[in-house]
Amino acid sequence: MSVEIIDIREIRERRRLRRLRRLTRYVYTAVAVMLVVTLVLAGFRLFGKRGGAEVLPADLQAAIEQLDWVSIELLPVNEYSRPGTPVEKINAVVVHYVGNPGTTARQNRTYYERLAENRETKVSSNFLIGLEGEIIQCVPVNEVAYCSNHRNEDTISIECCHPDETGKFNEATYASLVKLTAWLCSAQGLNSGDVIRHYDVTGKECPKYFVDHEDAWESFRAAVQREIDALKAAEKDK
Numbered sequence: 445m446s447v448e449i450i451d452i453r454e455i456r457e458r459r460r461l462r463r464l465r466r467l468t469r470y471v472y473t474a475v476a477v478m479l480v481v482t483l484v485l486a487g488f489r490l491f492g493k494r495g496g497a498e499v500l501p502a503d504l505q506a507a508i509e510q511l512d513w514v515s516i517e518l519l520p521v522n523e524y525s526r527p528g529t530p531v532e533k534i535n536a537v538v539v540h541y542v543g544n545p546g547t548t549a550r551q552n553r554t555y556y557e558r559l560a561e562n563r564e565t566k567v568s569s570n571f572l573i574g575l576e577g578e579i580i581q582c583v584p585v586n587e588v589a590y591c592s593n594h595r596n597e598d599t600i601s602i603e604c605c606h607p608d609e610t611g612k613f614n615e616a617t618y619a620s621l622v623k624l625t626a627w628l629c630s631a632q633g634l635n636s637g638d639v640i641r642h643y644d645v646t647g648k649e650c651p652k653y654f655v656d657h658e659d660a661w662e663s664f665r666a667a668v669q670r671e672i673d674a675l676k677a678a679e680k681d682k
């Protein structure tokens with residue numbers, strides 16, 4: 445066994461070095477933690493942008509009320525066409541046809557409204573598009589409309605008028621349908637793949653023409669996607 449005689453200055457020096465090493469470790473750890481937190485937050489932001497759907501249905505409704513090409517004519521809250529049930533999240537847009545050839549958007553809205561008194565059935569839609577391309581909103585997008593069965597709680601429904609039994613939309617109705625669908629998708633971070641037919645929910649022959657003509661449905665979706673892309677590009681240029 446040997447006894448070392450250690451200089452008091454050396455002990456102090458070693459302690460100083462130890463403290464310094466500890467401090468350096470703390471600084472490195474803190475920097476690493478900050479870096480990880482920053483990366484995670486940046487990742488979330490990127491992911492959020494790509495995933496979209498960050499807009500709350502109530503905020504989307506407020507934005508719709510600013511559009512001069514949508515006529516807001518909300519139904520009174522009632523059990524048969526506007527139950528007032530809140531929608532928490534919008535995952536899709538569902539397209540329908542009214543199934544009553546030659547009727548106007550206003551006539552269909554009146555039909556929904558009268559259900560509050562005559563209680564014949566429960567039916568409504570968030571939007572109606574008429575034969576002249578006019579767009580009427582009947583139920584806010586942050587509330588359930590009675591249109592798409594079990595998807596009423598997480599979708600927006602659009603009912604379209606049509607001149608005859610084929611259910612084919614005329615040019616004005618079609619143009620408004622593309623415009624409205626694309627605008628809604630774009631505002632919600634959705635794509636044309638999130639646009640569905642009533643048929644895709646329950647197998648019902650609705651909207652008839654787009655069920656009978658799969659190619660017409662696909663070209664409608666493609667037109668919606670082109671419009672979504674154009675809206676995105678315009679947003680970027682701002």
Ligand SMILES: [Zn+2]
Nearest residue numbers: 540541642650
């Ligand atoms: Zn339908």
